[in-house]
Amino acid sequence: MENRKILMVGAHLDDIEFGLGGSLARYSTVNTIRAIVLCNGRSAEDSTHRKKAFVENMLELKIPHQIFEIPDLTLHNNFREVVSILQEEVNTYMPDVVFGPCESDLHRDHQVVGESLRLTCRPIRKCSVREFYQYKIPGSSDWSFIEHHFNVGFDISKYIETKVKLCRRYIGEIKEDDTHPCSLSGIKITNESDGKIFGFNYCEVARLIFKRD
Numbered sequence: 001m002e003n004r005k006i007l008m009v010g011a012h013l014d015d016i017e018f019g020l021g022g023s024l025a026r027y028s029t030v031n032t033i034r035a036i037v038l039c040n041g042r043s044a045e046d047s048t049h050r051k052k053a054f055v056e057n058m059l060e061l062k063i064p065h066q067i068f069e070i071p072d073l074t075l076h077n078n079f080r081e082v083v084s085i086l087q088e089e090v091n092t093y094m095p096d097v098v099f100g101p102c103e104s105d106l107h108r109d110h111q112v113v114g115e116s117l118r119l120t121c122r123p124i125r126k127c128s129v130r131e132f133y134q135y136k137i138p139g140s141s142d143w144s145f146i147e148h149h150f151n152v153g154f155d156i157s158k159y160i161e162t163k164v165k166l167c168r169r170y171i172g173e174i175k176e177d178d179t180h181p182c183s184l185s186g187i188k189i190t191n192e193s194d195g196k197i198f199g200f201n202y203c204e205v206a207r208l209i210f211k212r213d
């Protein structure tokens, strides 16, 4: 993927890096990327450290970014606002490619963002979006126990350590328990396991919702 205008959307601070941190590092130098996150955390303290991690990550990768100040777990009560924010992003940034969470994830906020993006990216003539993906997020896509049919793999073999570095900044979100999908080893093993499906050492996956050319 090169010379594209990409919009990366996360419901939460950590979604983008946990799901697509390697791809973000790989593609940020050869594409124009903007990263946005709808929620600002579960509490003031949680918000402070997660915002710090996200901003440090985006500055390191030189990716323009924005955090919208909606509390975690409330997106379903703010559906109109979420759709309005995302519509404005699509209208003004005019991305070619959009990545968002899966509407069949376990987390309700992911569902709301997934559903809202489906609405705001629908391929009408005046819409800029040419490719629309929903990406896998550890600890949510897996725990819905719903088959997501991820059919696109992004080779992050050269970027797995960069991804680990980005994820490690989310001190409260990275679990110590190695059996947890959001432990550092859990994230790496997921990417390694998905690599086996696509013929790579490490791979991040998404589902292509539509593509038009």
Ligand SMILES: [Zn+2]
Binding pocket: 011, 012, 015, 107, 110, 137, 140
């Ligand atoms: Zn999330």
